[in-house]
Amino acid sequence: MSRYRGPRIKIIRRSGILPGLTSKILKPKSSYIDRSTANKKISQYRIRLEEKQKLRFHYGLTERQLLKYVRIARKTKGSTGQVLLQLLEMRLDNTIFRLGMATTIPGARQLVNHRHILINNNIVDIPSYNCELGDIIAIKNNKKSQSMITRNLNLLQKFKIPNHLTFDSTQLQGLVNQRIHREFINLKINELLVVEYYSRQV
The missing domain is CATH 3.10.290.10 (RNA-binding S4 domain)
Structure with missing residues (x-):
């Protein structure tokens, strides 16, 4: 999968604020309803997938690049999720x-x-x-x-x-x-869900 080059507003509307992707901030829309999730039970797989996509779009990575970083993080001493974020931040x-x-x-x-x-x-x-x-x-x-x-x-x-x-x-x-500490990473993300998403691929 190649690096995303499409509309950025579309991504942040779906994923939330991604400062690395765009500096634009959406105005709140009280009447906006996400019809894809309304009245539907969201699967655990989808939750993990969306968190992984958020990380990928923020740092501008291809799927192959992100998988490579996850593999490196797994082999490194320490919390895999935090090591992954440190690798991306550096x-x-x-x-x-x-x-x-x-x-x-x-x-x-x-x-x-x-x-x-x-x-x-x-x-x-x-x-x-x-x-x-x-x-x-x-x-x-x-x-x-x-x-x-x-x-x-x-x-x-x-x-x-x-x-x-x-x-x-x-x-x-x-x-x-x-080395950067977790509290200074300006992205609201649950990195453990990303690690869990790739758990069967690494």
Whole structure:
């Protein structure tokens, strides 16, 4: 299954707020009724599926990528669900988004693909690159790259950077200073349901 490229409003109407997918917020509709679930008993499988889809859409992953991360998380010491979220949070595209350099994860992915991002003074054009402790994420030293980042930072003036990252607005660079803790992940999701969904596939 490929990465989702369709209407984002449709997804957040169904799944709720997904800050990584879009910065748009739907106005509440008191008269809106989801006819697909009205007067129907929702199965446990569907609950797990929807939670998995929420995670996939937020981080902009393909089904194959998410399955790969679940397999890695299962082999890693600790709670599988929390390890899975830590792996996803340490992706380069998500780290750029969390630093406020991009308004969404797809926007961050585009910055990486277009070679605007440096890791420890080296250009990295792989959005799935796994950031490590001590990594310095900076912007290429040219006017176009820096103006794009400055514009995004101005749009996100009240954006709160999580505790595992620090950002120097004068140098336009961020630092990964620790592993992220569960409470700083800005996504309402039950990661255990995602792990249960994949329990028979890994």
